[in-house]
Amino acid sequence: MLALVVDDSRAMRSIIKNIIKTEGFTFVEAGHGLEALAVLETGEVPDLALVDWNMPEMNGLEFVQAVRANERFNTMKILMVTTETEFEYMSRALEAGANEYLMKPFDRAALRGKLEMIGLIAPTEIQDNE
Amino acid sequence: MPLSAPDYQFLKNLVYKDSAIVLGDDHAYLLEARLGPLAQLEGVADVTALVRVLQKAADPALRRRVVETMTTNETSFFRDIQPFEVLKNTILPELVKKRATERSLRIWSGAASTGQEACSLAMTLLEHQRDVALGWDVQILGTDLSSRVVERAKSGLYSQLEVNRGLPAPMLMKHFTRSGVQWQTSSAVQRLVQYRVMNLAAAWPLMPQFDIIFLRNVLIYFDMDTRRAIFTRLRNCLRKDGVLFIGGAESIREADDAFECVRAGSTHYYRHKTQPTAGIG
Numbered sequence A: 001m002l003a004l005v006v007d008d009s010r011a012m013r014s015i016i017k018n019i020i021k022t023e024g025f026t027f028v029e030a031g032h033g034l035e036a037l038a039v040l041e042t043g044e045v046p047d048l049a050l051v052d053w054n055m056p057e058m059n060g061l062e063f064v065q066a067v068r069a070n071e072r073f074n075t076m077k078i079l080m081v082t083t084e085t086e087f088e089y090m091s092r093a094l095e096a097g098a099n100e101y102l103m104k105p106f107d108r109a110a111l112r113g114k115l116e117m118i119g120l121i122a123p124t125e126i127q128d129n130e
Numbered sequence B: 001m002p003l004s005a006p007d008y009q010f011l012k013n014l015v016y017k018d019s020a021i022v023l024g025d026d027h028a029y030l031l032e033a034r035l036g037p038l039a040q041l042e043g044v045a046d047v048t049a050l051v052r053v054l055q056k057a058a059d060p061a062l063r064r065r066v067v068e069t070m071t072t073n074e075t076s077f078f079r080d081i082q083p084f085e086v087l088k089n090t091i092l093p094e095l096v097k098k099r100a101t102e103r104s105l106r107i108w109s110g111a112a113s114t115g116q117e118a119c120s121l122a123m124t125l126l127e128h129q130r131d132v133a134l135g136w137d138v139q140i141l142g143t144d145l146s147s148r149v150v151e152r153a154k155s156g157l158y159s160q161l162e163v164n165r166g167l168p169a170p171m172l173m174k175h176f177t178r179s180g181v182q183w184q185t186s187s188a189v190q191r192l193v194q195y196r197v198m199n200l201a202a203a204w205p206l207m208p209q210f211d212i213i214f215l216r217n218v219l220i221y222f223d224m225d226t227r228r229a230i231f232t233r234l235r236n237c238l239r240k241d242g243v244l245f246i247g248g249a250e251s252i253r254e255a256d257d258a259f260e261c262v263r264a265g266s267t268h269y270y271r272h273k274t275q276p277t278a279g280i281g
C-alpha cells in the first residue's frame, strides 16, 4: 500500500513514516499542499494521505478540498494529522472529505487505530504491556 | 538494594491475597519498577524498605496502594472493536426486542479500569439504540479493584492521548466536550454509566441480573481456582439469555466449562449452556 505523507515538518514526516512503514506502507511525501498535489499528478493514486493542517503555500484543508474535487482520487483515504484540537476544525476537515482525524501528539497505537477505523489495516488485539 | 527472594515472596503473597493477581517468578523486575516510585512517595529508600514498613505494622491503606500499583490498567475506547460490532449488529437488536415490555437493560464492565470500556458500551447504545439509551432504564456498571482508576473513571475526564486511541472523531465530537486540555464525557454518557470499587476475587456484593457482561483482559492475571470461582458467580448474575464477553486474546478453559461459546465473526462470546432456543430469560 502506498501512503502520501504531507507535513511541513520533516521530523513529523519521519515519525509518521516510521510508524506506517511497519504497517506495510511505502510512501511518497510533500512539505505542503501544492507540493502534494504535484506529487499526485505524476504518480499512482495512493491508498492513504496523512495530512497536516498548518503548512505554507497550501494548507491541509485546502488540499483536502482540492483532492476531493477530483474524482481520480476518490479511492484515496485521508487522515488529518494535526495539532488543531478544536471540534470546529474536526468538523470542517470531515465535511471537506477527510475520513478521520488524529490529534498531535499521538502514539503508534493511536495512528494504528485510525488506520483500522478507515479500513486500511485489520484490527489487532491490544495486548497488555507486561 | 535489590529485592531479596523472601521479600519478593512476601509482596507476591500480599498481592495475591488482596487481588488474586498472580505474579510470576519472572515478575520481580515489574514489581521493582512499579513499587520503586511508590517507595519514594512513601518516603522510604527502596522496595526493601517498603517491605519492612509493611511487615512492621498493619497499614491497610499502604497495602492497598501497593496492590493498586501492581495492577495493569491498560485500556482504550472500543478496544478490540469486534465485540462492539457484534453487540451493535446482532446482540443488541435481539435483546431490545426481548426486553420491549420490561424496558430495562443491565450491563457490567467487570474490570473497567479508567472507564473506556463502559463509555464505549454507552456510546454504542447512544449511536445504535438511541431510544433505548435515552428512554429505557439502562445502567452500565463499571467496577474495578483499584480505587485510583475508579475515581478517574468517575471524573469522565480523558486526556488527548486517550481520546486519540480507538475513538472515531465523529464520536469524540458527539459524546465529549472540551474541558481545558482534557475531554469530558457528555451528560448522556454520564447518565448511563456508574462506577464502583469491587474486588472480583473477594466476596461479591449483591449483583443485579445482567443482560451483558464484559470481563475482558483481567482473567489472564488469575490462576485456575480464582477463574473457576469467578465463573461460578458469573453464572449466577448473568440472565438466562444474557451474554458474556471475555478478552479476545484470553483462551480460558474455565470459561468453556462454565458456559457455551458462541463464535461471531472473528470474535466469540459466552452464554448459559442449557438455553432454550427462544423465549425470554
Ligand SMILES: C[S@@+](CC[C@H](N)C(=O)[O-])C[C@H]1O[C@@H](n2cnc3c(N)ncnc32)[C@H](O)[C@@H]1O
Pocket: A128, B018, B019, B020, B021, B071, B072, B073, B074, B075, B076, B079, B110, B111, B112, B113, B114, B117, B143, B144, B145, B146, B149, B198, B199, B200, B201, B215, B216, B217, B218, B221, B247
Ligand atoms: C488491563 S485492564 C482491562 C480494562 C478493560 N476491561 C479492557 O479490556 O480494556 C485490567 C483491570 O483489571 C483490574 N483488576 C485486577 N485484579 C482485579 C480484581 N481482583 N478485581 C477487580 N478488578 C481487578 C485492574 O485494576 C485493571 O484495571
Ligand SMILES: [Mg+2]
Pocket: A007, A008, A009, A052, A053, A054, A055
Ligand atoms: Mg505544520
